Structures are given as C-alpha cells and as structure tokens.
Amino acid sequence: MEKELHIENNEKEQTILNLVEDDKVLNQLIKGKLVKAGYKCDSFYTGKDYIEYIENCQELPTLLLVDYNLPDMNAPEIINQLNALKKGIPFVVLTGHGDQKIAVDMMKRGAIDYFIKEQGFLDLLPSLINQAVNRLKVTRQLADSQIALRKSEEKYRTIFENISDIFFELDESGIILEISPSVETAFNFIRKQVINQSLFFDDKILQQFLSIVQEKKIVSDFEIAVQTPLNKKVFCSVSAQVMISNEDASPRIVGIMRDITERKHAEIAIKESKEKYKQLNAEMAKQKLELEIEKRKTEKLLLNILPAKIAEELIQKGFAQPQYYKQVSVLFADIEGFSHIVRDFSPIELVEKLDEYFYEFDEIIEKFKIEKIKTIGDCYMCAAGIPVRNQSNPIEIVIAGLQIQQAIEKLKHKSLSKKHTPFELRLGIHTGEIVAGVV
Structure with missing residues (x-):
C-alpha cells in the first residue's frame, strides 16, 4: 500500500x-x-x-x-x-x-x-x-x-496500397478475401473483380499450393506462372502461411506474391547458355579427338617415310635440323631398260611387280638397320650410318647390296617360270661425307 x-x-x-x-x-x-x-x-x-x-x-x-x-x-x-x-x-x-x-x-x-x-x-x-x-x-x-492506431492504419494502408509485391488473403478454399492494388499493375487484373473469386492460379497448381499450405501451415518461394488477361506469362514466387484470428475461428491464408519474371528469364538464359556450353565442349572434345587421330596418322606416316629420330624431331619442333655425317654409305639401284619394259605390263601389273621387288629390298635393308631414303619409279635409294652414326656402315651396305642381287636372281627365275619379262638391276654404292636433312 x-x-x-x-x-x-x-x-x-x-x-x-x-x-x-x-x-x-x-x-x-x-x-x-x-x-x-x-x-x-x-x-x-x-x-x-x-x-x-x-x-x-x-x-x-x-x-x-x-x-x-x-x-x-x-x-x-x-x-x-x-x-x-x-x-x-x-x-x-x-x-x-x-x-x-x-x-x-x-x-x-x-x-x-x-x-x-x-x-x-x-x-x-x-x-x-x-x-x-x-x-x-x-x-x-x-x-x-486512437491516434497511434490511426497512424498505424494509415502507415500500413499506405504500404498496402503502394507495395510492388502483391499481398493477398484467402479463405481455406482459395477464394480471395483481400488483395493489394498492385495486382492491377503486376498482372493487369481489376482488383474489385478478383475479390471473392478463386485465386488466379491454374486449378491444378492452386490445389497443390493449398494442400502444401494446409499441411505445413507455411510455404516459402512456391514458384508459379500466372497468365494475365493480356495473355502475358508472369513468373511469381509465393510465400504464405495459415493464420487464425481470435475474433474469427476460421483459418485464413495470408501471403505475398513477388514478380520474379526477370530472374526466371535470367535463369532460363543461364540454363540455355550452360546447355550451349555443354554442346560446345562436346563438339570441341569430338574435334580434339579427330585432331588427335589425324595427328597419330600423320606421325605414323612420318615414321613410315622418315627415320624415327627425324620424324620425332619434326613432330616436336616442326622442322628437322640438317646434320653433318663424316661417313655414310649410300646404295643406288634401278631397273635396266625400265622405260622399254613397262610397255609389256599394264599399270596395275607394273605397280604390283615393283612392289614385289621393293618389298624384298625393304626386308633386306631392315635387317642391317639401313635407312630407306626414297623410291622414284624404278629407282631405290637407301643409306647406312644415318641417322645413327657407326663405323661399320660400308660393310653393312655392301652385304645388303649382295643380298639384293641374290634376291633379284630369284625373282628373275620366278618371272621366267611365268613367262614374264624379268627385271635386270643396276646397283651402285658410295661411301663418304654428307649433310642430311628434310627438305
């Protein structure tokens, strides 16, 4: 007291x-x-x-x-x-x-x-x-x-009438009890006409939305697309919750819709860009694989026509540095009277015949690690002592030449047995200094 x-x-x-x-x-x-x-x-x-x-x-x-x-x-x-x-x-x-x-x-x-x-x-x-x-x-x-209440009402009325987001109040069945005037600028709906009407979602989407809200009592960022009276599609994010007033026992669904059309278009553009990027990567990977295959073919071709060391230098550097060799033995061979003999053969027969002879030559020089330089028509050229230097190349090239002569004799007998004109081979060897390179 x-x-x-x-x-x-x-x-x-x-x-x-x-x-x-x-x-x-x-x-x-x-x-x-x-x-x-x-x-x-x-x-x-x-x-x-x-x-x-x-x-x-x-x-x-x-x-x-x-x-x-x-x-x-x-x-x-x-x-x-x-x-x-x-x-x-x-x-x-x-x-x-x-x-x-x-x-x-x-x-x-x-x-x-x-x-x-x-x-x-x-x-x-x-x-x-x-x-x-x-x-x-x-x-x-x-x-x-009363003054505070009036100011509060005026404040929230101002917010309600000017908010860009769309405030709404629904009954349990989705009927609009109240909605902010921004529905007119956002969706081109006439506010008075949508009140006491079903919320302007697709029926299936509306039932899904109501089901989630009633089950969880709250929903956040529920994305929907609204078709406006002007036939324009507006993407929205909807957040809502169930509210029960002390004055009225019936539940109300109160929420906000926000226009996310720009964000959605940006997401779609990003998704499309990612898809294009993915396709571009796949195309680049395919092209890379094709280039790799072509590269291997080229390397294989270079290895077939050039010494391995020279081919590797060309692949790595793009060029081969000319090299000086003090002692190299070169073998030259051609078919005597070839320009007259070819008249007795068709082009296909001639190619097959040359291939048969040169195949024997290749087998022989490979045993002695002699490098095949080139073939032009009936001419065959190889060299010993390159690209790997050695002192025994004169002996190796001479032995290879003798074995080539022996192979020619066998091929002559084979041709005569088939009543074909045999090839006579001319063969020469020279040993000395050279400068070797790829031209």
Missing part, C-alpha cells in the same frame, strides 16, 4: 490545477484542501486575471476548476476565450446550485464534470478531483491509443 500511495503522490505532484473562484474565502479553502491532498494549485479571482495568466503561460495546467458565475465573465465565456487562444484545457465547473441545464451545456462544451458547492463539498473535493484526473488520464491514454 505504501508503494502505491507513493506513486499516487508522485502523480499528484506532477498534476497542476488552476482554480478560478471569485469568493476569496472559498477560493483559499479550496486551494488549501487541494494542496493538502498533494496537488499543486494556482488560484485566481477573476476570469480576466486567469486569461492574462494563460496567455503568457509556458506550461498549461492539467485541470481547470472554474466557477460558473464570476463578476466579470461566466465559465462559457472563459472557455470560449481559451479556445480562441488555442489553449484547450480540460475543465471542471463549480456551481452554487444543481442546475441540470447548466450541467448539460457545460458537458457539451467539453467539461469533464461539474461539482455543486453544497454542504460537505470541501471534504469530498480531493476525492472528486482525483476521480476527474484519473478519468482525464484514461481519456488521454485512449485518445493517444
């Missing part, structure tokens, strides 16, 4: 009362009672004095106690002048007799209450003032709450 009394006394000290009463004795008695009760009170005897005081007053009183009839003016006139000065002060009217007409008139003018100056009035006054101050406090709190 002491704590409550202390708080009450603090509130009284902060409460400023003004008293306007022309009866000087009663004025001081009332003031004394109020000060004794813990209130701060300033008193005045005439309406004129009080108006002059208020005109220069920096802090308006909490409550004004004004006698209805004063020598210079009455209570309504004082209130009118205060209102003209824009000094609206809550007031209580003091009257000498209970006049219902006066009471009604003053209550219409905004009086909080009116007190009759009758027997026992002074004893009841502190309690009456306390009730009036409390009523005034409640009234002000209510007014402040």
Whole structure:
C-alpha cells in the first residue's frame, strides 16, 4: 500500500490545477484542501486575471476548476476565450446550485464534470478531483491509443496500397478475401473483380499450393506462372502461411506474391547458355579427338617415310635440323631398260611387280638397320650410318647390296617360270661425307 500511495503522490505532484473562484474565502479553502491532498494549485479571482495568466503561460495546467458565475465573465465565456487562444484545457465547473441545464451545456462544451458547492463539498473535493484526473488520464491514454492506431492504419494502408509485391488473403478454399492494388499493375487484373473469386492460379497448381499450405501451415518461394488477361506469362514466387484470428475461428491464408519474371528469364538464359556450353565442349572434345587421330596418322606416316629420330624431331619442333655425317654409305639401284619394259605390263601389273621387288629390298635393308631414303619409279635409294652414326656402315651396305642381287636372281627365275619379262638391276654404292636433312 505504501508503494502505491507513493506513486499516487508522485502523480499528484506532477498534476497542476488552476482554480478560478471569485469568493476569496472559498477560493483559499479550496486551494488549501487541494494542496493538502498533494496537488499543486494556482488560484485566481477573476476570469480576466486567469486569461492574462494563460496567455503568457509556458506550461498549461492539467485541470481547470472554474466557477460558473464570476463578476466579470461566466465559465462559457472563459472557455470560449481559451479556445480562441488555442489553449484547450480540460475543465471542471463549480456551481452554487444543481442546475441540470447548466450541467448539460457545460458537458457539451467539453467539461469533464461539474461539482455543486453544497454542504460537505470541501471534504469530498480531493476525492472528486482525483476521480476527474484519473478519468482525464484514461481519456488521454485512449485518445493517444486512437491516434497511434490511426497512424498505424494509415502507415500500413499506405504500404498496402503502394507495395510492388502483391499481398493477398484467402479463405481455406482459395477464394480471395483481400488483395493489394498492385495486382492491377503486376498482372493487369481489376482488383474489385478478383475479390471473392478463386485465386488466379491454374486449378491444378492452386490445389497443390493449398494442400502444401494446409499441411505445413507455411510455404516459402512456391514458384508459379500466372497468365494475365493480356495473355502475358508472369513468373511469381509465393510465400504464405495459415493464420487464425481470435475474433474469427476460421483459418485464413495470408501471403505475398513477388514478380520474379526477370530472374526466371535470367535463369532460363543461364540454363540455355550452360546447355550451349555443354554442346560446345562436346563438339570441341569430338574435334580434339579427330585432331588427335589425324595427328597419330600423320606421325605414323612420318615414321613410315622418315627415320624415327627425324620424324620425332619434326613432330616436336616442326622442322628437322640438317646434320653433318663424316661417313655414310649410300646404295643406288634401278631397273635396266625400265622405260622399254613397262610397255609389256599394264599399270596395275607394273605397280604390283615393283612392289614385289621393293618389298624384298625393304626386308633386306631392315635387317642391317639401313635407312630407306626414297623410291622414284624404278629407282631405290637407301643409306647406312644415318641417322645413327657407326663405323661399320660400308660393310653393312655392301652385304645388303649382295643380298639384293641374290634376291633379284630369284625373282628373275620366278618371272621366267611365268613367262614374264624379268627385271635386270643396276646397283651402285658410295661411301663418304654428307649433310642430311628434310627438305
């Protein structure tokens, strides 16, 4: 109780009362009672004095106690002048007799209450003032709450009407109970026409959406495509949840739709780019494989027509550096009278015949690691001591030449047995210095 009394006394000290009463004795008695009760009170005897005081007053009183009839003016006139000065002060009217007409008139003018100056009035006054101050406090709190509520409503109404996202409220079956005006700019729907209609999703999508919301009570980033009245497809992200009001037991689905068309188009473009990149990579891989196959064919061809060392140098560097060899043995061979013999053979027979002879030559020189240089028509050329240097190349080339002559003799007998014109071979060998390279 002491704590409550202390708080009450603090509130009284902060409460400023003004008293306007022309009866000087009663004025001081009332003031004394109020000060004794813990209130701060300033008193005045005439309406004129009080108006002059208020005109220069920096802090308006909490409550004004004004006698209805004063020598210079009455209570309504004082209130009118205060209102003209824009000094609206809550007031209580003091009257000498209970006049219902006066009471009604003053209550219409905004009086909080009116007190009759009758027997026992002074004893009841502190309690009456306390009730009036409390009523005034409640009234002000209510007014402040209403102002705050109105501002809040205005704020959220402004947000509701100007938000670019689409706010909506549905019943359980998907009927639109409320939707923000942005539905008109986003989707070209007329707001009044869609309220009390089913949400403008495809029926199957709507049922899927409602099923998820009702099961999980909340859904986030549910993506849908809305077909507008202008036959334009707008992609949206929908987030919603089930809400139950204390005033209404039936659930409501409240949510927001956000236009994500630009994001969706970007995602589609990225997906298409990735697909093109994937196809390009596959095509590049295919081309790379084809190039690798061609490269291997080229390398194989080079290895067939050039010494391995020279071929590798060409593959790695793109060229072969000419090399000096101090001792190399070269064998030259051709068919004697070839230009006359060819007349006895068809082109196919001639090629087959040359292939038969040169195949034997290749077999022989390969045994001695002699390098075949070239064949031109009936001419055959090979060299020993290149690209791998050695001192035995004259012996190797001579032995190879002798074996080639032996092979020619066998081939001659074979041709004669088939009644074909045999080939006569001319063969020469030279040993000396050379510079070898690929031209």
